[in-house]
Amino acid sequence: MSVTHLDHVAIATPDLDIGSTPYLALGLHPEGPDEDVNGQGVRVRAFMVGETLIELLMPTRPDSPIAAYLEKRGPGLHHTAYRVADLDAEMTRLRAEGARFLSDAPAPGRAGTRVAFLHPKWGAGTLIELVEHLRGQAGFDGTGV
Numbered sequence: 001m002s003v004t005h006l007d008h009v010a011i012a013t014p015d016l017d018i019g020s021t022p023y024l025a026l027g028l029h030p031e032g033p034d035e036d037v038n039g040q041g042v043r044v045r046a047f048m049v050g051e052t053l054i055e056l057l058m059p060t061r062p063d064s065p066i067a068a069y070l071e072k073r074g075p076g077l078h079h080t081a082y083r084v085a086d087l088d089a090e091m092t093r094l095r096a097e098g099a100r101f102l103s104d105a106p107a108p109g110r111a112g113t114r115v116a117f118l119h120p121k122w123g124a125g126t127l128i129e130l131v132e133h134l135r136g137q138a139g140f141d142g143t144g145v
């Protein structure tokens, strides 16, 4: 099995509190404290909806991909992320099918995950992320291991 869940939907925002307003009004609550993912230049606030997170992303430095996105497109939907049990295997499989990853190797994501992004052109106009959770981590169902 390859993809097992819609892991998260990510929204770019210049301000986590402003970006949170609709989700708080919908009755959702942040999952723990905000987290800085320094490799990506983002601060993340996550809201759980069923088994899927809404991930609010605020840039933490001018060269963050989120800063570039806000500049070009303004606040809004940034990417969708799909959970896989074995990210290395999935990257190998997709590369063999011509997929265009934005980095050679997985990078650290939120909450101890490993992540990799596929080019929006390959994604037919949307940025797609693959996520692998650590074994035993909340939300990890062990599928495929």
Ligand SMILES: C[C@@H](C(=O)O)C(=O)SCCNC(=O)CCNC(=O)[C@H](O)C(C)(C)COP(=O)(O)OP(=O)(O)OC[C@H]1O[C@@H](n2cnc3c(N)ncnc32)[C@H](O)[C@@H]1OP(=O)(O)O
Pocket (backbone or CB within 6 Å): 010, 037, 040, 042, 044, 055, 057, 065, 066, 068, 069, 077, 078, 079, 081, 102, 108, 109, 110, 111, 113, 115, 117, 119, 120, 121, 125, 126, 127, 129
């Ligand atoms: C914390 C972690 C986690 O989940 O745990 C995260 O999510 S961190 C999330 C933040 N990290 C990332 O996003 C890392 C991967 N992202 C990147 O490397 C970059 O943002 C790119 C996706 C390559 C886009 O960069 P940039 O716009 O400078 O490149 P580019 O000008 O070559 O763009 C190529 C084309 O893709 C479009 N494009 C850019 N960003 C897009 C997006 N988010 N969704 C859909 N299309 C997008 C551009 O408008 C352009 O289209 P046209 O050619 O038609 O004009």
Ligand SMILES: [Co+2]
Pocket (backbone or CB within 6 Å): 008, 010, 055, 079, 081, 129
């Ligand atoms: Co993400």
